Amino acid sequence: MSRPGVGAAPEAVRLPKGFAIQLDPGVRVQPGGRVLIGGMPLRILTLSRTAAGILADGAFVVSDDLSARLADRLLATGVAHPRPAPAEPERITVVVPVKDRPAGVDRLLTQVRATVTPAPELVVVDDGSRDQLAIARIARTHGARLVRHRTSKGPSAARNAGFLSAETRLVAFLDSDCAPLAGWLEPLLAHFADPLVAAAAPRIVPMGGESWLDRYERVAGSLDRGPAEASVFPRSRVPYVPSAALVVRRDAFGAGFDETMRVAEDVDLVWRLVESGWRVRYEPAAQVAHEHRTQPVEWLRTRAYYGTGAAPLALRHGSAVAPLVMDRWSAGAWALALTGDWRAMVAALGVTAVAASKFAVRLREDVPALEDAGSTAYSLVRGGTLASGWQVASLLTRHAWPVTLAAALVSRRARRIALAVAVGEGVAAWIRDRPPLDPVRYVLARRLDDLAYGTGLWVGAARHRTFAPLRPDFTKVTRPPRR
Known part of the structure; x- marks a missing residue:
């Protein structure tokens, strides 16, 4: 399937001297470093x-070609994060796509003018609003340039049109239901000191509200990528960032968003940038508030709408959208465990033990610098198997819930397993997230979230006549690189 191109990532570039790097706190450094x-x-x-000497303290500053290459490798694999110096103030362009939200545009532009220095170039793209005069009046009040579509062409086309009218090195996209918080822009601009950073995104936080769905959104919002910084790429902890608030490098944007996509166009753009050799950063120190839809019917409809984006993404990016990604040993262990038979569960433990033993042999061969391959292999296999359990639970309750329901209707054992997974996963997530919501309503919201998204996924798959977004990816364990 043809896709819009993005700008070519520069070749043979190095991080500038003085650029600081720090290991992710979750990275384990083995004895000897x-x-x-x-x-x-x-x-x-x-x-x-x-290289180990350079990284002896878990952080270093780029000072020569070797440290620049090491920093580039650590950033590319996501095991380290940049600590760039504060960026020099520069003028940016802020593009606001809107349809029928004049009050939201007014609130957003007011916040932008209060939080961005020097004053930015403002571009409002009216994507076929019913009251175009109201949008024009607000744009004029805030000194914004107005681009008008007589009929709606969708958010992708609106953002692209706004981008084409921009002239600055960096362009920020902000949706009309957002309101940037004080200090949101500076941490994002600092990332562009890395010549390979194409885009940087802030954390999206809820604007307010005290209903039970508002409180659920505080810890499980679909636009919130969490409190930890990350390099963004498929299958990572932060696989994408939303375009509700996004700063992009003009040279990287190319043809921009795919205008044939009305949903998941932001995921597609991020993945095309990464495939082309660019880096995308998620920076939670920068925050933008978002007006979440938390009326029950509207909330469910929004979740289902997001689900319809899985099919076009799968057709463009293949297994990056797979609902289940695990090695065959973990898959076999969970297949046995889900039978509910105690003998099969014992066999699942045996499968995990054998996997750990084989992995230990591989580590001894491929990572001779590793001092304790046996305990490391056991720890990694155990952790990987437990993490795979979250994927299995998500598959059963979210992506493939119609199949789970069909099995439960004809099998008592399937009913027991489905109920145990639905309740157990929800309670485990409540313990993990510690939301400002009692466990009953949290689990209920989580299951409704899954049902709505899964429904949208199946609708999208039927519309595009593909099972690609439902196809698991059972991977082989890759051999660790020697150096």
């Missing part, structure tokens, strides 16, 4: 003795 284990998907990196 030459082996790093961390990231998601999991990475096992072996450093040369010289």
Whole structure:
């Protein structure tokens, strides 16, 4: 399927001298400092003795070609994060796509003018609003340039049209239901000191509200990528960032958003940038408030709408959208465990033990610098198997819930397993998230969230006549790189 192009990532560029790097707090540094284990998907990196010396304190500043190459490798694998110096003030362009939200545009532009220095170039793209005079009046009040579509062409086309009228090096996209908080822009601009950063995104936080769905959204909002910074790429802890608030490098944007996509166009853009060699950063120190839809019917409709984006993404990006990604050993262990038979559960433990043993042999061969391959292999396999359990639960309750329901209608054992997974996963998530919501309503909201998204996924799959977004990916365990 043809896709819009993005700008070519520059070749043979290095991080500038003085650029600081720090390991992710979740990365395990093995004794001797030459082996790093961390990231998601999991990475096992072996450093040369010289590189290990540079990284001895878990952080360093780029000072020469070797440290620049090391920093680039650590950033590319997601096991380290940049600590760039504050950016020099520069003028940016803020593009606001809107349809029928004049009050939202007024609130947003007021916040932008209060939080961005120097004063930005403002572009409002009216994507076929019913009251175009109201949008024009607000744009004029705030000194914004107005681009008008007589009929709606969709958010992708609106953002692209706004981008084409921009002239600055960096362009920020902000949706009309957002309101940037004080200090939101500076942490994002600092990331562009890395010449390979194409885009940086803030954390999206709820604007307010005290209903039970508002409180659920505080910890499970679909636009919130969490409190930890990350490098953004498929199958990582932060696989995408939403375009509700996004700053992009003009040279990287290319043809921009795919205008044939009315949903998930932001995921597609991020993945095309990454495929082209660019980096995308998620920066939670920058925050933008978002007016979540929390009226029950509207909330469910929004979740289902997001689900319809899985099919076009799968047709463009293949297994990056797979609802289940795990090695065959973990898949076999969970297949046995889900039978509900105690003998099969014992066999599942045996499968996990054998997997750990085989992985230990591989680690001894491929990572000779690793001092305790046996305990490391056991720890990684155990952690990977438990993490796979979350994926299995999500598959049963979210992506493939119609199949789970059909099985439960004809099998008593399937009913027991489905109920145990639906309740158990919800309670475990409540313990993990500690939401400002009692466990009953939290679990209920979580299951409704899954049902709505899964419904949209199946509708999208039927519309595009594909099972691609439902196809699991059973991977082989890859051999760790030697150096």
